Amino acid sequence: MSSVDMSMPILIVDDYKTMLRIIRNLLKQLGFTNVDEATDGSAALQKLRDKEYSLVISDWNMEPMSGMQLLTEVRADTKLKDLPFIMITAESKTENVIAAKEAGVSNYIVKPFNAATLKTKLTAVLGNF
Amino acid sequence: MAVAAVKEKIVAQLKDLQKSESSVDPAEVITIVESVIDSIEGDLSAVGLKVYADIEALARYINTARAEIAELRPDDINSEHLPAATDELTAIVGATEQATHTIFEAVESIEALTEKMSPEVAEQISAAVISIFEACGFQDITGQRITKVVTALQQVEVKVDALLHAFGDEIKREGSPRPKEKKKTTPSGAPARPDEDLLNGPQLPEDAISQDDIDALFG
Numbered sequence: 001m002s003s004v005d006m007s008m009p010i011l012i013v014d015d016y017k018t019m020l021r022i023i024r025n026l027l028k029q030l031g032f033t034n035v036d037e038a039t040d041g042s043a044a045l046q047k048l049r050d051k052e053y054s055l056v057i058s059d060w061n062m063e064p065m066s067g068m069q070l071l072t073e074v075r076a077d078t079k080l081k082d083l084p085f086i087m088i089t090a091e092s093k094t095e096n097v098i099a100a101k102e103a104g105v106s107n108y109i110v111k112p113f114n115a116a117t118l119k120t121k122l123t124a125v126l127g128n129f
Numbered sequence: 130m131a132v133a134a135v136k137e138k139i140v141a142q143l144k145d146l147q148k149s150e151s152s153v154d155p156a157e158v159i160t161i162v163e164s165v166i167d168s169i170e171g172d173l174s175a176v177g178l179k180v181y182a183d184i185e186a187l188a189r190y191i192n193t194a195r196a197e198i199a200e201l202r203p204d205d206i207n208s209e210h211l212p213a214a215t216d217e218l219t220a221i222v223g224a225t226e227q228a229t230h231t232i233f234e235a236v237e238s239i240e241a242l243t244e245k246m247s248p249e250v251a252e253q254i255s256a257a258v259i260s261i262f263e264a265c266g267f268q269d270i271t272g273q274r275i276t277k278v279v280t281a282l283q284q285v286e287v288k289v290d291a292l293l294h295a296f297g298d299e300i301k302r303e304g305s306p307r308p309k310e311k312k313k314t315t316p317s318g319a320p321a322r323p324d325e326d327l328l329n330g331p332q333l334p335e336d337a338i339s340q341d342d343i344d345a346l347f348g
Contacts, residue, residue, distance in 0.1 A: 018265065112266040
């Protein structure tokens with residue numbers, strides 16, 4: 001039996017509308033229906049402070065606030081510090097992954113990715129669903 | 130002219146050059162080098178001859194380099210070629226993004242119909258829909274790669290600008306008119322592509338004529 005609330009509010013953050021649409025649709029295919037969007041870190045941070053989310057899925061390379069800056073802000077915020085945070089990015093150098101891990105990312109997916117990888121990482125962060 | 134006077138004149142020229150706020154004009158360097166050459170009088174030792182030959186070679190090298198750079202038409206590179214390349218690449222990103230969203234619209238419509246299908250068929254359609262969404266991730270990746278290329282082109286533009294500034298307007302004046310490209314011909318001498326001048330390729334949205342405009346031309 002699934003221990004995951006499939007109606008949990010999820011915030012996806014990416015400056016490419018194409019990618020937002022892909023992630024939203026893949027999440028829908030996996031059964032997640034409550035998905036909001038933001039196009040950069042600062043817009044995402046505002047949404048996170050306005051509403052309670054259960055998961056953030058964010059790109060890295062965005063202007064004006066990057067996904068890494070968003071992650072740092074989230075981990076420094078007493079109310080948000082434990083929020084699960086998955087990075088989905090084309091930044092695929094080892095140093096990027098290490099930096100994100102050190103900043104407290106919950107999991108890391110390199111673009112291009114598929115639905116199976118997304119499901120595996122979501123399971124690792126949220127539990128079986 | 131006495132050696133001391135010549136020396137004084139050259140030193141003054143070099144000081145003027147040093148004080149100059151604008152970039153160094155190669156013509157001024159050549160003038161000074163020529164002054165040095167002209168000042169050499171009397172019998173020359175073997176070392177003196179070597180120095181003389183080296184200075185002359187340096188002057189020739191500067192002149193040739195200036196002529197070759199002028200032939201490259203660096204002003205054209207910055208005013209035409211690089212902006213055109215940047216615009217084309219930006220248009221590629223826009224066009225692929227638009228096409229990707231059109232694919233999304235179609236796929237989402239198909240997906241909405243799965244409720245009306247048998248469970249087996251719906252499952253197969255959903256799997257295919259997921260594959261399409263996954264594959265469309267190419268647009269994000271290619272978009273980012275092309276953006277990097279555009280940034281690199283902009284860096285080249287800055288470097289060419291610096292080159293133009295260093296050589297000044299002279300480089301623009303010296304460039305010979307661009308030679309017309311030689312057209313390919315058949316063995317009989319006829320143009321291989323008579324319509325070559327009309328092959329402009331895909332146009333940027335602002336330069337393209339619409340189908341409505343075309344239809345209007347056909348009355």
